[in-house]
Amino acid sequence: MRRLSAFSYRCGCCGLCCRDKVITLAPYDVMRIAAAAGLSTTATIARYTLRRGSLLRFGADGACVALRDGLCSVHVGRPLPCRLYPLGLERTGDAERLIALEPAPGSKAVYGTDGTVGDFLEQQGTQPYLVAAQHYSRLLPMIRERLRLLVDFEKTEPSEFRRVAVREALAESGYDYNPLIDAMFDSDRWSGFATQGVRLEIRHVTALHEMIEAHLDALQLAAAGVLLSVSLGYGPAEVLAGL
Ligand code: SF4
Ligand code: SF4
Known part of the structure; x- marks a missing residue:
């Protein structure tokens, strides 16, 4: 779908999109929640x-843990996938593609059809999330x-290195300590929040860049890159392509 494609969506407040889903979180989503x-x-x-900050948690009843009395308790800070729904976003290289879920x-x-995809994205307040994603994406070629x-x-062996890195990145338990992954999602120490009470993703990205440049453990670095x-x-x- 393109931003100019005819599209509109009126929510019926049934709460069904907040149940039984797999919702991936970016570092900026965690800051906003x-x-x-x-x-x-x-x-x-x-x-x-779950998964060190990279997945939204759903309870045993299938509901997102942020759902309270049928409403999102973190609505003003709901993550990008929740704002985009019923659209989804896929990225490859420099390209991004909106798809209908x-x-x-x-x-x-x-x-x-009484609007456009672009109107919908604006109504949902996606702009700062999309800008933040561009900032964090710049770390991938650096890694x-x-x-x-x-x-x-x-x-x-490159294929074995990639296999181990992907497994380590996507494990939901039993994973090894990884200071880069911790710093990516648990960002308060690096975004300025811990010292000045303001979360700035650009400051966080700069700190991550410095950590990446100084990091010596290749497998930790690769796993952090895969999860990002x-x-x-x-x-x-994506981050391991061409290695
Ligand atoms: S956005 Fe969610 S709550 Fe609203 S109508 Fe769609 S499935 Fe129901
Ligand atoms: S964060 Fe809010 S909008 Fe997203 S799934 Fe949870 S309750 Fe629903």
Whole structure:
């Protein structure tokens, strides 16, 4: 779908999109949920997420843990996938593609054509999220370059290196300590919030850049890159392509 494609969507407040979903979170989503919930990013990750901050948590009843009495309790800070719904975003390289997702069965939504996709994105307040995603995306080629410097792929089998990095990044439990992944999602220490009470994603991106440049553990770096790729809507192999 293009931004000028005819599209409108009126929510029927059935709450079905807040159940039984897999919703990937980017570092900026975690910051925004934290601000809406009045919590630190550390507490937000513990309460609202899985997989080290990169997945929204759903309870045993299938409902998102932020859903209260049928309403989103973090509405002003709801993550990008919730704002985009019933659209989704896929990224490859420099390209991004909006796709129409399957409506939730029984949804009370009303689809129409009395607007455009661009209007819908604006109404949903997606702009700061899309700008933040561009900022974080710039870290991916930096990680790739750093891996080229750190790993001798004449001696290390690239496919095995990629396999281990993807497994480590996407494990929901039993994963190894990774300071880069911690810093990506638990951002208060790096975004300025801990010292000045303001979360600035650009400051966070700059701090991550410095950490990436100084990091010496290639597998940790690759796993962090894979998780960042996925959290921004790329495929897991995006950061490792060409290695
Ligand atoms: S499934 Fe659609 S209609 Fe129902 S609450 Fe979600 S956005 Fe609204
Ligand atoms: S964060 Fe809010 S909008 Fe998104 S799934 Fe949870 S309750 Fe629904």
